[in-house]
Amino acid sequence: MHLFKMSALAALGATVLVSAAMAQEIDTLRKIKESGTIHIGNRDSSVPFSYKPTGSGDPVGFSNDICLKIVDAVKAKLGLPALRVQYTLLNSLNRIPLIQNGTVDLDCATTTNSVVRQQQVAFAPSHFVTNITVAVKKKSGITSLADLAGKSVATVAGSTSIQLLRSFRRTENLEVQEISGKDTADAFLLLASDRAVAYVLDDVQLAGLIAVSPNPGDYVILKDVVLRQEPYGIMLRKNDAPFQALVDQTVTQLMKSGEMERLYARWFTQPIPPSNININFPMTDAVREAYRNPSNKGV
Structure with a gap:
C-alpha cells in the first residue's frame, strides 16, 4: 500500500x-x-x-x-x-x-x-528602477526603521518588500507585526485606517497611492530609508x-x-x-x- x-x-x-x-x-x-x-x-x-x-x-x-x-x-x-x-x-x-x-x-x-x-x-x-522604502502618517513621528519596533507594518502578499522587511528584521533583531494586503491598494488601506503605522513598498508606488488618496497631505515617504534598489x-x-x-x-x-x-x-x-x-x-x-x-x- x-x-x-x-x-x-x-x-x-x-x-x-x-x-x-x-x-x-x-x-x-x-x-x-x-x-x-x-x-x-x-x-x-x-x-x-x-x-x-x-x-x-x-x-x-x-x-x-x-x-x-x-x-x-x-x-x-x-x-x-x-x-x-x-x-x-x-x-x-x-x-x-x-x-x-x-x-x-x-x-x-x-x-x-x-x-x-x-x-x-x-x-x-x-x-523603471525604484527604491524599497517606507510610508507613514506624518502624525506618527516615525522617521526610521528602528522606530517601527513593536508596531504593525503593512506589506503586499507575495512581494519582494516582505522578503526585504523580514531580512532586515533578522539582521537588526527588529520585532514588528506584519499585516499583508492582497494588492497595493488593499495594503494602503491598512495604513490609512491606522491598522498599520507604516507601509513598506516601492517609493514610486507609494507616491502614486498617496497622490490619489483622499488626504495626501497626511503621509510622508521616508526617502532616507532604502531597503534595496529594484528594477521593474x-x-x-x-x-x-x-x-x-x-x-x-x-x-x-x-x-x-x-x-x-x-x-x-x-x-x-x-x-x-x-x-x-x-x-x-x-x-x-x-x-x-x-x-x-x-x-x-x-x-
Missing part, C-alpha cells in the same frame, strides 16, 4: 514537471497568430503603471503604454493589424503561474526583475527566443529613440486620469542609466 502511494506520488510529480516544462516551451508568436489575441496582465491600482481610472474598462498607465508598443510590434511582425488585446487582472501571487501556463503573454505592471524569478520567467529590459521589467515566458527578441528590440528602441522618456513624462510629471493629479516624480539617475544602457539584469 505504501509502495503504491509512493509510486503514485512519483508519477504525479513527474507529470507536474512535464507540464511545467511544456508551459515554458509555448511558442508565443504562433499562439498569438492562431488565436488573433494577445493576453496582457494588468493591475487595477498600481498608479501610474497599470490601473483603471474609473474602476472599470481597460487599464492605463506607463507600463501599459510600453506593452501596447510591444503589441504594435507584434501586429507588424505577424501581419495582424486587427490583433485583439485581452486583459487579465494579476496580483503578486498569481502573476508568475499565469505567465508560465500560457494564460498571459506579458505582465505589464510593476514586477521586480530578480535573479530568483529569472529561474521561472524572463524579463524585458528594465523600464515586463515579464514573459522563458525559453521563447523569437518572442523575447521582439520584446527586447521594441523596449530597447523606445529607450534609444527617446520615446520612453516622453512616456515617462506623461505619467510621472504631468496630470493623469481620473483626477488630473500630478504625481511629480521626476526621473532619477538610476532610471536614466537604465535607458542609456538597456539591461535584463536582475537583483
Whole structure:
C-alpha cells in the first residue's frame, strides 16, 4: 500500500514537471497568430503603471503604454493589424503561474526583475528602477526603521518588500507585526485606517497611492530609508527566443529613440486620469542609466 502511494506520488510529480516544462516551451508568436489575441496582465491600482481610472474598462498607465508598443510590434511582425488585446487582472501571487501556463503573454505592471524569478520567467529590459522604502502618517513621528519596533507594518502578499522587511528584521533583531494586503491598494488601506503605522513598498508606488488618496497631505515617504534598489521589467515566458527578441528590440528602441522618456513624462510629471493629479516624480539617475544602457539584469 505504501509502495503504491509512493509510486503514485512519483508519477504525479513527474507529470507536474512535464507540464511545467511544456508551459515554458509555448511558442508565443504562433499562439498569438492562431488565436488573433494577445493576453496582457494588468493591475487595477498600481498608479501610474497599470490601473483603471474609473474602476472599470481597460487599464492605463506607463507600463501599459510600453506593452501596447510591444503589441504594435507584434501586429507588424505577424501581419495582424486587427490583433485583439485581452486583459487579465494579476496580483503578486498569481502573476508568475499565469505567465508560465500560457494564460498571459506579458505582465505589464510593476514586477521586480530578480535573479530568483529569472529561474521561472524572463524579463524585458528594465523600464523603471525604484527604491524599497517606507510610508507613514506624518502624525506618527516615525522617521526610521528602528522606530517601527513593536508596531504593525503593512506589506503586499507575495512581494519582494516582505522578503526585504523580514531580512532586515533578522539582521537588526527588529520585532514588528506584519499585516499583508492582497494588492497595493488593499495594503494602503491598512495604513490609512491606522491598522498599520507604516507601509513598506516601492517609493514610486507609494507616491502614486498617496497622490490619489483622499488626504495626501497626511503621509510622508521616508526617502532616507532604502531597503534595496529594484528594477521593474515586463515579464514573459522563458525559453521563447523569437518572442523575447521582439520584446527586447521594441523596449530597447523606445529607450534609444527617446520615446520612453516622453512616456515617462506623461505619467510621472504631468496630470493623469481620473483626477488630473500630478504625481511629480521626476526621473532619477538610476532610471536614466537604465535607458542609456538597456539591461535584463536582475537583483
